[in-house]
């Protein structure tokens with residue numbers, strides 16, 4: 001049997017979460033919130049389920065959710081995508097990313113990926129006949145080296161995949177980053193697939209700038225988002241893609257044969273829930289408290305780190321503590337210290353081991369405090 005993805009195994013998230021469960025460890029590995037969503041949202045789902053909204057929704061998503069999402073985009077990002085032709089509801093950002101890559105990538109096309117990169121990008125590119133071209137982010141703060149990106153563009157480059165706020169580093173793009181990309185796109189005509197699942201999780205007043213808000217990028221970008229991330233319901237697997245009309249048309253041709261449509265009662269619930277902007281505008285403050293608590297606690301451990309500026313992840317370096325491979329350290333921490341994390345070598349194409357691990361701090365205060373207690377024992 002010839003595998004289409006010979007070097008891909010089970011994702012690190014499934015591996016580490018299972019290891020955490022088996023070891024009865026605190027699971028700060030896979031990124032999912034350890035607390036409940038707003039009961040109002042949960043009740044809305046129950047209501048619409050009981051009212052019988054349980055059959056297929058329209059392929060592109062229910063009109064009410066597309067419209068309110070466009071209004072939310074206007075409020076938070078200053079532009080109003082056409083709900084009819086530019087907004088599609090999908091089964092999670094993972095689907096949005098896959099369909100976007102599939103819509104643009106032709107056999108032999110190069111797609112630029114900035115690494116460390118979320119692990120679903122590469123298989124999406126290779127399954128669609130594309131060639132991922134990796135550009136490392138700057139070591140230290142994980143900012144983008146625009147000179148390197150620019151020199152990686154060839155006549156075969158079709159698109160670039162970007163992610164801000166960034167998983168795993170938490171780097172949040174600046175206005176300069178957005179302008180540099182816009183200049184590149186204008187000059188070369190490449191397309192952009194923008195993973196913005198952590199759009200509402202930024203700290204210290206730093207704004208998230210959606211690429212859709214830039215007039216040049218708007219014409220060339222698939223903005224991929226996740227309601228699961230935003231409303232602490234990752235298991236619901238519901239997200240969206242905003243793209244210009246012609247590209248949304250191509251995107252929908254694929255979406256309709258990957259999943260066809262997305263879970264109906266949850267779409268109705270989200271459409272009603274999003275009517276109150278405070279419900280998403282309050283998220284940065286909510287997570288800021290967790291980021292602050294976690295980084296204060298970490299400063300009392302032996303790890304070296306810079307506080308995360310976005311997402312619900314914190315990277316820490318243990319280079320000065322141990323020469324152990326990051327996968328081995330993650331396994332030992334899970335089994336012995338009973339705190340699970342993600343080794344970040346898995347986010348690099350060459351599995352480069354910089355002795356950095358990732359913690360997810362989207363957890364209850366008590367769980368974070370207990371994890372920090374255990375981490376302070378590591379010398």
Ligand code: PMP
Nearest residue numbers: 092093094118167197226228239
């Ligand atoms: N992109 C990034 C950077 C992520 O961390 C995740 C994990 N949620 C996803 C995409 C996938 O999002 P979803 O669960 O909505 O498919």
Ligand code: GLN
Nearest residue numbers: 013014029030031032167
């Ligand atoms: N995005 C999550 C993370 O980075 C995991 C999602 C998944 O398990 N596929 O941890």
